[in-house]
Amino acid sequence: MANLFIPGPTDVHPEVLQAQSRPMIGHRSQACADLIARTQPKLRTLFGTEQRVFLSTSSGTGLQEASVRNCVSERLLVCVCGAFGERWFEVAQQNGIPAEKVTATWGQANTPEQVETIMKKKVFDSIAIVHNETSTGVENPIRAIASAARAINPDVIVLVDSVSAAGGVEIRADDWGLDVAFTSSQKCLALPPGMAFAAVSDRALHKAESVHHRGWYFDFLLYEQFLKRNLTPTTPAISLLFALDAQLDRIFNEGLENRFMRHKDLAARTQAWAKEKFDLYADDGVRSKTVTAVKNTTGLRIAELNQYLATHNMVIANGYGSMKDITFRIGHMGELDLHSLETLIDLIDTFSSQNTQG
Numbered sequence: 001m002a003n004l005f006i007p008g009p010t011d012v013h014p015e016v017l018q019a020q021s022r023p024m025i026g027h028r029s030q031a032c033a034d035l036i037a038r039t040q041p042k043l044r045t046l047f048g049t050e051q052r053v054f055l056s057t058s059s060g061t062g063l064q065e066a067s068v069r070n071c072v073s074e075r076l077l078v079c080v081c082g083a084f085g086e087r088w089f090e091v092a093q094q095n096g097i098p099a100e101k102v103t104a105t106w107g108q109a110n111t112p113e114q115v116e117t118i119m120k121k122k123v124f125d126s127i128a129i130v131h132n133e134t135s136t137g138v139e140n141p142i143r144a145i146a147s148a149a150r151a152i153n154p155d156v157i158v159l160v161d162s163v164s165a166a167g168g169v170e171i172r173a174d175d176w177g178l179d180v181a182f183t184s185s186q187k188c189l190a191l192p193p194g195m196a197f198a199a200v201s202d203r204a205l206h207k208a209e210s211v212h213h214r215g216w217y218f219d220f221l222l223y224e225q226f227l228k229r230n231l232t233p234t235t236p237a238i239s240l241l242f243a244l245d246a247q248l249d250r251i252f253n254e255g256l257e258n259r260f261m262r263h264k265d266l267a268a269r270t271q272a273w274a275k276e277k278f279d280l281y282a283d284d285g286v287r288s289k290t291v292t293a294v295k296n297t298t299g300l301r302i303a304e305l306n307q308y309l310a311t312h313n314m315v316i317a318n319g320y321g322s323m324k325d326i327t328f329r330i331g332h333m334g335e336l337d338l339h340s341l342e343t344l345i346d347l348i349d350t351f352s353s354q355n356t357q358g
């Protein structure tokens with residue numbers, strides 16, 4: 001395994017692929033309700049919530065849209081420090097939801113102080129934060145930001161895109177006061193793409209009751225009605241539910257703490273190497289534990305590097321959008337281990353020694 005050093009999709013364990021190939025069951029059958037019921041306590045532990053975790057047959061962006069459709073009636077504050085924060089702002093705009101941005105320089109994190117300053121001037125009933133900004137390799141202090149926002153507006157709804165974090169780094173939705181925290185199947189959870197999961201608080205559901213035009217497909221209140229009977233409003237990706245059940249067991253067999261430690265170790269090794277051979281894009285102290293953005297200081301041709309890595313069944317990610325070739329990114333999330341990371345590093349070093357420009 002261990003080929004995909006990109007920030008999703010990640011490699012899926014063969015046992016989990018196997019689970020996906022089970023015979024189909026009806027989505028209104030007892031077997032399906034049992035399957036969903038089995039995954040709930042495991043998902044709740046993963047997100048650190050005693051409330052509920054919705055299962056969405058969509059990618060993570062679907063839940064970015066769901067969160068703004070369900071949880072904003074007045075004005076949304078979007079914390080932006082990279083491309084996924086920008087996307088969230090666009091999602092709000094395209095849904096006709098009043099939104100404002102508070103922006104950090106790329107490579108830096110959003111701060112509680114930034115949020116305090118703007119929330120003191122204007123009323124925001126919801127705030128959106130990206131847990132781990134995959135485009136820049138920055139982890140945001142979501143706990144401190146959530147707490148700063150709530151100190152100013154106790155009723156504020158805190159929305160967290162934890163797509164490239166949950167399952168790889170700690171998240172405690174209840175303790176940290178996060179009202180909607182979601183992730184995609186294909187990142188740190190190491191499942192095939194196609195589903196997304198959201199820990200949703202009672203406070204968020206209460207808020208949704210007062211919001212008009214929540215849409216249908218992503219209506220949280222409809223999700224809640226069905227989840228009470230261990231069902232989803234529409235046909236879920238049943239094969240992925242089989243895979244989810246199996247993968248959550250694997251995750252808890254490893255142990256959440258061990259899994260977080262493994263991600264931390266992978267990040268430390270990647271970043272120590274990148275600092276020595278190149279430079280790091282993200283500031284010290286806010287660097288991601290699941291993806292590293294490397295400044296391409298030696299002018300490596302990333303497409304050619306990937307052609308070389310492909311001969312060893314490996315791949316890394318180029319920089320995001322306009323940062324292409326100026327940076328490249330190494331995803332170290334999911335099931336990867338230090339051994340395969342060392343192999344990747346050796347390969348990049350070999351390629352570098354043969355291809356460094358002037």
Ligand SMILES: *Cc1c(COP(=O)(O)O)cnc(C)c1O
Binds near residue numbers: 007060163164
């Ligand atoms: C990958 C990613 C997304 C998009 O997720 P999809 O599942 O592709 O919709 C959103 N936010 C972050 C932080 C991501 O890393």
